Amino acid sequence: MRYLPTLAAGLLIGAAALQFSTTASGQGDGWVKLIDGNYKAAEWSEVGKANWELKDGALMADKLDGKDISYLVSKDSYKDFVIQAEFWADDDANSGIFIRCDERAKIDAKICYEVNIYDKRPDPTYGSGAIVDVAKVDPMPKAGGKWNTYEITAKGSQLTVMLNGQKTVDVSDPKHAAGPFALQYGSGVIKFRKVYIKPL
Secondary structure, three states: OHHHHHHHHHHHHHHHHHHHHHHHHOOOOOOOOEOOOEOOHHHHEEEEOOOOOEEOEEEEEEEEEOOOEEEEEEEEEEEOOOEEEEEEEEEEEEOEEEEEEOOOOOOOOOOOOOEEEOOOOOOOOOOOOOOOOOOOOOOOOOOEEEEEEEEEEEOEEEEEEEEEEEEEEEEEOOOOOOOOOEEEEEOOOOOEEEEEEEEE
């Protein structure tokens, strides 16, 4: 009987450890929720103009205000991180998630990594699932007409992209080390329902 207290203590410690590991793997631990059924404009700055609005729990745009493509640029900069984003794109959408941008006031694929959402891109090798001019995708997965999930990991020079659980990019590229990230609207309809980032 003298072993019972020790056994009980061991079981309690084991249960506590299990509870901690379950909590640690959840979305609440270390994740910054930038879009999660709501949207705080103060967390972003806009380059170019589009009709971004929160509708039915998703941040969406379907029209440019002028000729220039619109980008919502994160307030904070990030070096190593994981981004999880749920998005819906129509077949004509030209969008993407730009990471580690060198500047805030001008966003493009030359000064950022552009993780593309663009099923009808004229050169499909850098269409949906690719990083433009860095990592091709073949065959290109289709994102149009449904909800999709991106998981984008940047750790040192290693960049990994998962689209709906399928790895589309696994590449090493040292060009851009850190910076804000941006959500793009170029054409068609794009909706972002969840955008979470976890610094590593």
